[in-house]
Amino acid sequence: METLILNSTSEDDLKLLLDIAKKLGMDLRVADKQELMMTQAKWLNKSVQKNNISLAEIVESCSSVRKSRYEERKKDNP
Numbered sequence: 001m002e003t004l005i006l007n008s009t010s011e012d013d014l015k016l017l018l019d020i021a022k023k024l025g026m027d028l029r030v031a032d033k034q035e036l037m038m039t040q041a042k043w044l045n046k047s048v049q050k051n052n053i054s055l056a057e058i059v060e061s062c063s064s065v066r067k068s069r070y071e072e073r074k075k076d077n078p
Contacts, residue, residue: 014030037059037062038059041055041062044058045058
């Protein structure tokens with residue numbers, strides 16, 4: 001699974017990215033953040049030994065880490 005993050009909110013940029021991906025033979029689709037986080041949590045869950053942690057808890061942990069990293073970057077680069 002590959003993740004591409006498009007920082008531009010332009011509809012034209014999104015269409016261009018999808019067109020380029022299609023021409024390269026990539027199966028690219030647009031996912032909202034919650035769907036992306038659930039997909040990443042599922043991959044993480046498959047990559048570790050069986051545990052008693054739910055996907056929702058994994059998503060919550062990932063969100064917490066991302067938020068703290070974002071806050072650190074924001075603090076370091078005002």
